[in-house]
Amino acid sequence: MESFEPLSVLIHREVHMHARDAEAELPGNQKVKVSQVSHEFAGRSRSVHALEDVSFSVPQGEFVSILGPSGCGKSTLLHLISGLNIASRGRIFIDEKQVRGTSQDIGMVFQSDLLLDWRNALDNVLIQIEFRGLKKSDYVEPARELLRKTGLELFTDAMPKQLSGGMRQRVGICRALIHDPSLLLMDEPFGALDAITRERMNIDLLKVVEESGKTVVFVTHSIEEAVFLADRVLILSGRPGSLVADIEIPIPRPRLEWPHGESDFSPFAKKARAALGHRDPLS
């Protein structure tokens, strides 16, 4: 079953994380540090070289978007940061500790929603609490509140098959937020949403992040979304993905309105588009 496998991997890693004593090292005062990371997937007939020598840091409280062509290794990179997979070469640090397995303090929104078909929306959010051995009754009301905030108050009892793709994604977002992690890893979380809902979700996400000081690494295919949300946009090349640009977005927060048409964000979107190798239709 597609949705079951990665969750079982998650539990497996969770158990092993506690058995290991993560080695403390000192990469500086950063929430996330990715240092010379390369990754290859070994296969029987061929291996896939997904990432090549990627290095970057994300200071505490920063919002970083990652853009890159399909198949360049964006999801792979998030899985490596989360500890669900370990890089073939290079090292990753979170809070100055080398990542050797999953951490309690990370919320991950997967590219496919990974909801369990036999649990309703509320129980899919609460599974995060069960995994972490926290007291479920303490989190029922916060879970309802998150579902309400994401427009799902009438669907708390709905089963995944009764939800649209965008609704399922929103349940996945609530599941990543329910334990209040300080680091959020989001893999195209709004990909299945219509434009209006997507803009609203962008603003709502910024409210949560700006109020709470969470650090976010956010993968998207939308240049406009990447630029609007982020303090920095990282651009990966085609596979094997390597870092080709690191664009700062020095636009003050809070950012309360989605920028329609030409705006302060436009020059940065243009820069990102150029780094991705797209020609600007207006120039």
Ligand SMILES: Nc1ncnc2c1ncn2[C@@H]1O[C@H](COP(=O)(O)OP(=O)(O)OP(=O)(O)O)[C@@H](O)[C@H]1O
């Ligand atoms: N578990 C795996 N086993 C083997 N190859 C894999 C695995 N996961 C990813 N790959 C390969 O690694 C490369 C990078 O995949 P990844 O999913 O990270 O790309 P992506 O940038 O997230 O793409 P997209 O934008 O389409 O989501 C692809 O060529 C993919 O086929």
Ligand SMILES: [Mg+2]
């Ligand atoms: Mg992906």
